[in-house]
Amino acid sequence: MANGTKEKWDPALTRLLTSLQQASNLPSTDEELGFLSDLLQSKELHALFHVHNKVISNGSSDKFFPILSTSMDVVADVLEELINRPHMSEDCKELFYLLQKPHVQGLLCAHDSVAQKDYYPHLPEIPPPEADEDEETVKIVQLVKSNEPLGATIKTDEATGKIVIARVMHGGAADRSGLIHVGDEVVEVNNMNVEGKTPNDVLKILQNSEGTITFKLVPADGKASGRESKVRVRAHFNYEAATDPYIPCKEAGLDFKKGDVLHIVSQDDAYWWQARREGDRNMRAGLIPSRALQERRIIYERTQTKDGEDAENDDFDREQIATYEEVAKLYPRPGIYRPIVLIGAPGVGRNELKRRLIDIDPEKYKTPTPYTSRPMKPGEVNGKEYFFVTREQMEEDIEASKFIEFGEYKGNLYGTSAESVKAIVHAGKVCILNPHYQALKMLRTPQLKPYIIYIKPPSLEVLKDTRNANHARSTFDVNNSRGFTDEEFNDIIKSSARIEFLYDHFFDETVVNADLAVAFSQLLTAANRVETEPLWVPASWVQ
């Protein structure tokens, strides 16, 4: 056979190849026939056939059976167990690292699918043999009414005018019964025919009934997919179902706050997703606006409010519409720490907090030495306060995107290089940065994986009191030789509001810097948490 190999080609392939040689009179090009012939003779295809035949011949025997089919759960348990250990041996560290590798997880996931025989085709249900073809099948479903809502919504079908099940909430009473599905037609409720009634009429019947509720339903043709999606998102807006005029059923809504992580269990409906709040004990999902719906709302709101006159330069940063961000848990890796980024208005106290953190453990917490094009002053050492480089060199490096942030002050350039941040991270230290807020977008990359803490000022009154009591030095004054003026305090509050407006969807945490000791202890707790706990990050960072 081809290539003179002694391999036993599959008879089916050989037959195909022979008929291909006889098919030269078919209306196809030489190129097409050549392609097919090459494909049928290719080693890869034959190897695939070989594997297929082996699987088929082994599949029928009971020789192999899985020891377990939930290895991914075991991995999660082991990671959780390891993370809680105060000290890890080298072996544990290696295991911890290996178990997080996407390839290992992919392999175990495939193993579980095979072990659970997830690949078997799902056959349609066979109708009961005695059913008359013309007669509609009905099912009688009985649910016991409790304080818990039914977990399903109804609507009038536009085409038929009949009452149908519009939605079944994941984990709700209707869903758990396994008997009620989207599209089922409601014929009777508690022996009352609902033909010609409105969804509101049916709702009244339900509200007025007690104990067991009996539904007579005509099943929908196809069953809705019962599988839960695994998607988790972080919400970037507050939502309150009671004040949403468009939600199809207010009682079925799920309220959430900006920053909450939601488990999206169903995206079947283009406008209304079903979700649970991560960590909630309530298994019943609730309705939330889909990304598409929320984006439309935001665009509409913006066209209503934006008069264009007070739009500021960095408003383009808001062009991106923040609704939901897909997130996943990132497990800390021993020896490789996420940089901690302090963001806030000039003068709010970021340097003070950074200084205190470094003072606690200067070997652990490090900040990169900035670069500058300004001439070295007497007594200064290159690489200590700054790396001194020429303006041309710095401009070239800025052009080549080597700086994570840069700016000009009094005719000289200043900046932090990406390389110096990487060097600290790779040396096993915790890198602390307090860049200008516009650098956030450049910093928030899957490579750096920063943990972003927003340093927020307290109210104007508390800001003034705490700073004046501490004889705080104004950072607006070049020599730091005086306190803050009232105007500068106002500026801190104003810039902070602007930073929040533009970037709050990037913040992992907010620390209010009122009492310095309290703010610092909150920062320290956050720094420890980043080192030890699995935390939610953009899903793309863990893929």
Ligand SMILES: Nc1ncnc2c1ncn2[C@@H]1O[C@H](COP(=O)(O)OP(=O)(O)OP(=O)(O)O)[C@@H](O)[C@H]1O
């Ligand atoms: N919570 C606080 N209570 C009292 N004083 C504070 C507090 N936080 C910071 N300060 C003081 O305020 C002054 C300015 O703080 P700091 O230098 O940290 O500001 P900054 O945010 O780094 O400003 P810039 O970004 O402009 O450099 C310092 O004198 C600092 O000690």
